[in-house]
Amino acid sequence: MYRTKTCGELRLADNGVEVTLAGWVQKVRKMGGMTFVDLRDRYGITQLVFNESVNAALCEQANRLGREYCIQAKGVVGERQSKNDKIATGDIEILVSELTVLSPSAVPPFTIEDNTDGGDDLRMKYRYLDLRRNVVRSNLELRHRMTILIRNFLDAQKFIEVETPILIGSTPEGARDFVVPSRMNPGQFYALPQSPQTLKQLLMVAGFDRYFQIAKCFRDEDLRADRQPEFTQVDCEMSFVDQEDVISLFEDMCRMLFKEVRGVDLPAKLQQMTWHEAMRRFGSDKPDLRFGMEFVELKDVFDGKADFAVFNEAAYIGAICVPGCANYTRKQLDELTNFVKRPQVGAKGLVYIKYNEDGSVKSSVDKFYGAEVLAEVKEKTGAKDGDLVLILSGSPANKVRTQLCALRLEMGERLGLRDKNKFECLWIVDFPLFEWSEEEQRLMATHHPFTMPNPDDIPLLDEHPERVRAKAYDFICNGIEVGGGSLRIHDSNLQEKMFKILGFTKESAEAQFGFLMNAFKYGAPPHAGLAFGLDRFVSIMAGLDSIRDCIAFPKNNSGRDVMLDAPSQLASKQLEELKISVDLSQD
Numbered sequence: 151m152y153r154t155k156t157c158g159e160l161r162l163a164d165n166g167v168e169v170t171l172a173g174w175v176q177k178v179r180k181m182g183g184m185t186f187v188d189l190r191d192r193y194g195i196t197q198l199v200f201n202e203s204v205n206a207a208l209c210e211q212a213n214r215l216g217r218e219y220c221i222q223a224k225g226v227v228g229e230r231q232s233k234n235d236k237i238a239t240g241d242i243e244i245l246v247s248e249l250t251v252l253s254p255s256a257v258p259p260f261t262i263e264d265n266t267d268g269g270d271d272l273r274m275k276y277r278y279l280d281l282r283r284n285v286v287r288s289n290l291e292l293r294h295r296m297t298i299l300i301r302n303f304l305d306a307q308k309f310i311e312v313e314t315p316i317l318i319g320s321t322p323e324g325a326r327d328f329v330v331p332s333r334m335n336p337g338q339f340y341a342l343p344q345s346p347q348t349l350k351q352l353l354m355v356a357g358f359d360r361y362f363q364i365a366k367c368f369r370d371e372d373l374r375a376d377r378q379p380e381f382t383q384v385d386c387e388m389s390f391v392d393q394e395d396v397i398s399l400f401e402d403m404c405r406m407l408f409k410e411v412r413g414v415d416l417p418a419k420l421q422q423m424t425w426h427e428a429m430r431r432f433g434s435d436k437p438d439l440r441f442g443m444e445f446v447e448l449k450d451v452f453d454g455k456a457d458f459a460v461f462n463e464a465a466y467i468g469a470i471c472v473p474g475c476a477n478y479t480r481k482q483l484d485e486l487t488n489f490v491k492r493p494q495v496g497a498k499g500l501v502y503i504k505y506n507e508d509g510s511v512k513s514s515v516d517k518f519y520g521a522e523v524l525a526e527v528k529e530k531t532g533a534k535d536g537d538l539v540l541i542l543s544g545s546p547a548n549k550v551r552t553q554l555c556a557l558r559l560e561m562g563e564r565l566g567l568r569d570k571n572k573f574e575c576l577w578i579v580d581f582p583l584f585e586w587s588e589e590e591q592r593l594m595a596t597h598h599p600f601t602m603p604n605p606d607d608i609p610l611l612d613e614h615p616e617r618v619r620a621k622a623y624d625f626i627c628n629g630i631e632v633g634g635g636s637l638r639i640h641d642s643n644l645q646e647k648m649f650k651i652l653g654f655t656k657e658s659a660e661a662q663f664g665f666l667m668n669a670f671k672y673g674a675p676p677h678a679g680l681a682f683g684l685d686r687f688v689s690i691m692a693g694l695d696s697i698r699d700c701i702a703f704p705k706n707n708s709g710r711d712v713m714l715d716a717p718s719q720l721a722s723k724q725l726e727e728l729k730i731s732v733d734l735s736q737d
Contacts, residue, residue, distance in 0.1 A: 151170065152170070152172045152222055152252075153170050153171050153172040153222070154169050154170045154171075155169045155170070155171060156171070156191055156192075156193035156194070157171055157173050157189050157190060157191040157193055157194045157195055157196040157239070158191070158193030158194025158195075158196075158238060158239060159193060159194075159239075160196060160227055160239050160242050160244075161238075161239070161241065161242065162229060162241045162242060164227045164242065165227055165228065165229055165242070166226060166227060166228075167226070167227045168224070168225070168226050168227075169224070169225065169226075169227060169244065170222065170223070170224045171189055171191075171196060171198075171222070171223050171244065172191070172220075172221070172222045172223075172252065173189045173190050173191035173220070173221070174189070174190050174191070174218050174219065174220055174221075174255075174262075174282065175187055175188070175189065175190075175215050175216065175217055175218060175219045175221060175255075176188035176189065176190040176195060176217070176262070176263075177217070178212070178213070178215050178216075178217075180213060183201065183202035183203055183209070184199065184200065184201055184202070184209075185199075185200040185202075185209050185212045185213055186198070186199060186200075186243075187200070187212055187215060187223075189221070189223060189244075190282075192287055194237065194238055194239055195237050195239065196239045196242070196243070196244060197230065197234075197239070197242075197243040197244070198212075198223050198225070198243070198244045198246050199225075199228075199243050199244065199245050199246060200212040200246055200249075201245075205247075208246065208247075208248075208249060211249050212246070212249060215251070216254070216255055216257065217255065217257065217258060217261075217262070218255035218258050218262060218279075218282075219251060219253070219254055219255050220251075220252045220253040220254075220255065221249060221250060221251055221252055222249070222250040222252055223244060223246045223248070223249050223250075224246065224247055224248040224249075225244040225245045225246040225247045225248070226244070226245050226247070227242050227243075227244060227245075228242065228243055228244070228245050229241065229242060229243075230242055230243045258276070258279055259272055259275075259276055259279070260272055260273065260276070260279070262279060262282045262283055263283065264283060264284055264285045266280075266283060268280070270706070271706065271712060274704070274706055274712050274713060275712045275713055276713070277702075277703055277704075277713050278713075281702065285699075286699055288692075289688065289692050289694065289699050289700040290700065290702060292411070292688055292691060292692055292700070293684070293688045293700050295411065296407060296411060296684070296687065296688055296691065297364060297684070299406065299407060299410055299411070300364075300384055300403065300407070301364075303403050303406055304360075304362045304386070304403070307360065307399065308359075308360050309360040309361065309362045309386065310358060310359075310360065310361060310362075311361075311362055311363060311364075312353060312358065312361050312362075312363060313363060314343070314346040314349040314350065314353075314363060314365070315343075315349070316342060316343065316366065317330060317340040317341075317342070318340065318341055318342075318343050318349070319340070319341060319662070320339065320340075320341035321341070321344070321348075321662060321663075325344055325369040325370065325371050326369065326370035326371065327341040327342065327344065327368075327369075327370060328341065328342040328368045328369075328370050328379070329341050329342075330342065331728045331730055332728075333727050333728050336728070336729040337729060342368035342380075343365075343366075343367055343368065344367055344368065344369050345365070345367050345383060345385065345681060346363060346365050346367075346385055347598060347600065348600070348663070348665075348666050350363075350385060350386075350387040350679060351387065351600065351638055351666065351669075351677065351679075352665075352666065352669055353387065354387055354388075354389045354638075354674070354675055354677040355669045355670070355672065355673075355674045355675070357389075357675075358389075359388070359389050359390075360386075360387075360388050360389070361386065361387045361388075362384065362385060362386045362387075363383075363385045364382060364383075364384060364385075364684065365382065365383045365384075365385040365681075366380060366381075366382060367380070367381055367382070367383050368380050368381075369381075373705070373707050373708070373709055376630065376683075376685075376686055376689070376696070376697055377697075378685065378697060378698070378701065378704055378705055379705055379709050380705075381683060381684075381685050381697075382683075382684040382685055383681040383682065383683060383684060384633075384681060384682040384684050384687075385679075385681045386400070386635075386679055386680050386681065387677060387678070387679035388677060388678055388679065389675040389676065389677045390675055390676060390677075391676070391677070391678050392637070392676075392678070393579070393621055393623060393637055393678065395678075396623070396635060396678050396679070396680055397422075397577055397623055400625065400633070400680055400682075401416075401419075401420055401577075404416065404575065404625065407687075407691075408573060411691050412573070412691060414573055416573070416575060420575055420576055420577060421439075421576040421577070422576065422577045422578075422579050423437070423576055423577070423578055423579070424578070424579055424580040425578055425579070425580050425581045425582065426580065428578055429548055429551055430445065430447075430551070431444050431445055432444065432445065432555060432558070433445060433468075433548075433551030433552050433553075433554050433555030433558070434552070434555045434629070435578050435581070435624065435631075436578070436624065436626045436629055436630060436631045437576075437626065437629060438559065438562065438568065438574070438628055438629025439574035439576060439629075440562070440567060440568055440569060440572050440574045440628060440629075441562050441565075441567035441568070443470040443471065443472060443558050443561060443562065444470070445468045445469070445470060445551065445554060445558075446468065446469045446470070446471070446530055446531045446532075447466070447467065447468055448467045448468065448469050448527060448530065448531075448541065449464070449466065449467045451467075451523065451526050451527055451530060452467055452519070452523065455519065455523055456515075456518040456519050456523075457518070458515065458518040458519075460498075460499070460501075460543060461543055463545075464543035464544050464545060464550070465544070465545035465546055465547050465550075466543065466544065466545065466546070466547035466550045466551065467541065467542075467543040468541070468542055468543070468550060468551060468554050469527070469531055469539050469540060469541040469542075469554075470531075470539070470540050470554065470557065470558050470561070471531040471532060471533045471537050471538070471539050472537060472538040472539070472540060472561050472565075473534075473536075473537050474536050474537065475537065475538035475561075475565075476504040476505055476506050476507065476535075476536050476537055476538050477506075477507075477536075478502075478504070478538055483500075483502055483514075486500055486502075486540065486557070486560075487499065487500040489556075489557070489560055490542065490553060490556070490557055494556070495553050495556045495557070496549075496553055497542050497544070497550075497553040497557075498544065500514075500540060500541070500542065500557075501513070501514050501515055501540075501541040501542075501543070502514050502538060502539065502540055502541070503515075503524055503527060503528075503533075503538070503539040503541070504538055505528055505533050505534070505535055505536065505537050505538075505539070506535065506536070507535050507536045508535075509535055511524050511525075511528075527539060540557060540561075542554045542557065559629065568628070568629075570628075570693035571693065572628075573627060573628060573690075574627070574628060575625065575626065575627045575628075576626050577623050577624065577625060577626070578623065578624045578626055579622070579623050580604070580619045580620070581596050581597065581619065581620045581622045581624075582596050582616070582618070582619065582620065583595070583596060583601060583603050583604075583607075583615070583618040583619060583620040583622075584596060584615050584616055584618065584651070584652075586616070592652075592653050593615060593616065593651060593652060593653075594652065595648075595652060596620060596622070597620065597622050597634070597636055599645075599648055599649060599652055599663075600636075600638050600639055600645070600648075600666075601620045601621065601622050601636040601637070601638070601639070602620070602621040602636060602637035602638055602639050602678075603618050603619070603620060603621070603639075603644075603648075604618065604619040604620065604621055606619075607619050608644075611647060611651065615651050620636060621636055621637035621678075622634070622635070622636035622637075623635060623636065623680075625680075625682070627690055628690060630686055630690060631683075631686075632682055632683060632686050632687050632690065633680055633681060633682035633683065633687075634680065634681065635678065635679045635680030635681060636678065636679070637676075637677075637678040638677050638678060638679065640670060640674040640675065640676055640677060641670065641674075642667050642670040642671060645663075645666075645667060645670065646659065646667070649663070685697040685700055685701055688700040
């Protein structure tokens with residue numbers, strides 16, 4: 151055997167036991183006639199001891215070891231004289247009698263330690279080395295644990311795990327597809343699934359009742375901290391359920407995960423907030439409830455009370471009250487103004503009112519509004535002496551609310567209110583069924599074309615589809631959409647109407663979704679589903695800023711795998727076999 155114990159399990163109770171360990175050299179320290187080697191495997195670190203006076207040749211062999219050498223060491227467990235309370239094995243050491251180099255190592259390009267000197271790109275290029283670091287490995291161990299807990303929970307609830315195909319037909323509605331050419335069908339293409347949506351609905355038609363899958367999904371989207379071109383969903387579907395059935399069951403699953411993984415007790419019943427309320431109070435359909443600063447609408451306070459076109463011509467004037475920040479300097483206020491003017495936020499400017507500790511008031515609109523109006527703002531926002539009120543205005547209302555949301559989150563970040571060890575979860579419900587796309591100049595499905603309209607709003611589909619609410623629900627934690635789902639349309643006539651509103655011709659709907667429409671003719675049950683982003687869920691539990699560190703081999707911000715150098719060009723022979731020519735010329 152290469153090892154009888156791991157580097158993380160030996161304790162004082164093992165004193166005097168002969169053991170064999172194997173792993174990687176973390177560090178070599180020479181102190182006089184003694185050499186100490188920290189040996190690491192995925193379970194921990196154990197100190198190896200070599201004594202020159204006992205075995206000079208063995209000690210010399212240890213001195214020649216380099217970082218990340220893969221070695222085997224045999225010896226006897228002894229009590230450590232200088233104990234290390236920072237590691238679990240800090241009370242013991244191994245008095246080595248035999249050392250074998252299993253594989254030497256080149257000098258690693260960065261230090262394999264929690265606080266490494268390697269930058270993101272370098273660590274991604276040598277990801278197999280980065281994965282040796284405790285902080286990265288522990289994230290993947292957490293991911294494994296959560297996956298096992300989820301599987302066990304769903305199995306106990308009579309869900310059956312079914313694998314659906316990776317090579318499917320393209321469905322352009324929604325995000326961009328990754329496409330795969332077919333050699334056996336020249337000129338035709340598969341697509342990689344954005345989700346197993348229609349396939350899991352077909353499983354409901356097939357009578358499988360409760361399905362789940364830890365599913366790989368693919369979207370050709372621009373990347374950010376919580377997005378990758380390929381990601382993993384905990385994908386679920388249920389028959390003969392309504393919205394509350396789905397929410398209740400998966401709320402129980404989330405409650406179990408938070409208790410088991412973080413020791414956190416979620417409330418017995420999570421808050422449900424409508425989309426309209428979330429937008430009105432927080433400017434976001436994924437509000438972060440770890441801190442306050444709710445929006446206060448001030449249109450009625452300012453309207454027509456001064457010759458200030460910025461407010462008078464605005465459809466919406468909204469404010470947040472920032473506690474204890476009336477002492478912000480001009481430099482700090484200019485920084486906030488520049489923040490809201492960034493293209494990612496898009497505001498034209500920022501108005502502030504400082505309600506100072508001494509009772510005085512200073513505002514960027516002093517010359518337009520007198521003390522009476524500013525006092526009314528103070529009362530309406532609930533500001534106290536020492537607080538700072540920040541105001542944005544413009545049109546349309548929801549655009550300004552989104553800008554104010556960005557400012558609210560920025561202030562929460564600056565004030566340390568977005569505590570990663572605090573968890574505030576809720577459900578957002580009653581989404582609009584449709585949203586207007588400026589790019590497409592038509593209504594698009596807010597979630598996807600298979601979402602059930604609220605039965606009360608079905609009469610509005612013909613004349614006012616923009617007012618129709620969806621039977622959809624998102625699970626939000628700390629301002630992040632972790633999961634979402636909906637009741638599905640199971641009536642072919644209603645589904646046809648949905649496609650028509652979305653601009654599908656009868657022929658295009660049949661070409662893309664005829665298989666689903668046909669299946670609905672054979673006794674389709676009422677059904678609903680939900681999918682959690684596993685990567686996002688793990689990153690929240692681990693307190694990460696990006697999902698990349700809970701994925702074994704992630705892509706960078708350009709969607710590239712710098713380790714595998716992918717994507718890359720195909721050999722001309724491959725292109726010929728696929729009957730594909732590539733033209734990279736610019737118009």
